[in-house]
Amino acid sequence: MPSKNKVTVTAEPGKQELFITREFDAPRDLVYKAHIDPKLYVQWLGPHGYEMILETFEPVSGGKYRYVHKDKEGNEYGFHGTFHAMSPENMIQTFEFEGYPGHVSLDCMVLEELPGNRTKATIHSVFQSIADRDGMIQNGMEKGVREGYERLDDLLVKI
Amino acid sequence: MRRDVFQAIADPNRRAILGLLAQQRLTLNGVAENFRISRPAVSRHIKILKECGLVVVIPQGRERYVEARFDKLSEVNDWLEQYRQLWEGRFGQLDDLLEKMKQEK
Numbered sequence: 310m311p312s313k314n315k316v317t318v319t320a321e322p323g324k325q326e327l328f329i330t331r332e333f334d335a336p337r338d339l340v341y342k343a344h345i346d347p348k349l350y351v352q353w354l355g356p357h358g359y360e361m362i363l364e365t366f367e368p369v370s371g372g373k374y375r376y377v378h379k380d381k382e383g384n385e386y387g388f389h390g391t392f393h394a395m396s397p398e399n400m401i402q403t404f405e406f407e408g409y410p411g412h413v414s415l416d417c418m419v420l421e422e423l424p425g426n427r428t429k430a431t432i433h434s435v436f437q438s439i440a441d442r443d444g445m446i447q448n449g450m451e452k453g454v455r456e457g458y459e460r461l462d463d464l465l466v467k468i
Numbered sequence: 469m470r471r472d473v474f475q476a477i478a479d480p481n482r483r484a485i486l487g488l489l490a491q492q493r494l495t496l497n498g499v500a501e502n503f504r505i506s507r508p509a510v511s512r513h514i515k516i517l518k519e520c521g522l523v524v525v526i527p528q529g530r531e532r533y534v535e536a537r538f539d540k541l542s543e544v545n546d547w548l549e550q551y552r553q554l555w556e557g558r559f560g561q562l563d564d565l566l567e568k569m570k571q572e573k
Contacts, residue, residue, distance in 0.1 A: 314559075314563070316556050318551055318552045322474075333559075333563065333566060335569070335570060339570065342569070343562055343569070349565060352565050353561035353562040353564075354558060354561075356554065356558070357561070445551075446551040
């Protein structure tokens with residue numbers, strides 16, 4: 310059943326940031342736990358139809374992470390970054406898609422307690438440039454990740 | 469050079485030009501009168517908007533009129549929608565997990 314809780318994405322033209330908000334029918338401690346327990350994290354982060362391999366996961370300030378989305382054809386898409394703050398009120402991490410190296414975004418997530426044991430998540434992503442942000446959104450992931458690698462392949466062939 | 473709707477709206481002057489043209493079509497001079505930037509700068513922005521498909525320039529007598537074409541802007545929605553769907557999918561999976569966690573608690 311599709312959820313009544315809708316994701317909103319706000320990306321104003323000409324800015325190098327975007328906001329994602331979503332509410333959950335669950336208390337904040339559970340939503341937070343699903344973000345810091347590796348056994349739980351792998352169950353929801355990966356796109357549908359992809360195997361999610363969590364290679365490194367150290368959800369403390371200064372800790373790092375790396376995960377790989379693997380599709381049925383065996384193509385692997387890696388992502389990694391570092392955690393800077395880890396609490397329900399303030400989760401800060403860097404994010405880099407390995408198919409587009411050197412382009413790093415800073416993701417800050419706040420979990421807010423709502424009445425009725427509900428939770429609101431707000432993610433604020435800041436990119437290095439407007440082009441990085443637009444490229445990231447344009448790529449989405451399932452489609453875009455593949456395209457990113459294809460572009461990289463093209464580039465390597467040219468070199 | 470990148471020429472698409474995102475490039476078009478990335479610049480504040482171009483957004484202002486589109487805002488102006490949303491109300492009425494104007495001559496090149498008519499557009500330039502509304503801006504402090506130089507006329508050649510306005511022409512450059514209009515050229516980019518034209519290349520991105522957001523305006524058309526229609527010659528009429530001795531004048532050239534600039535008209536906005538806003539259907540192109542729907543691409544911005546499609547673009548955001550795709551990204552939103554990615555997060556819908558991800559958070560839908562998180563909903564299922566949270567339900568399980570609530571029952572186990």
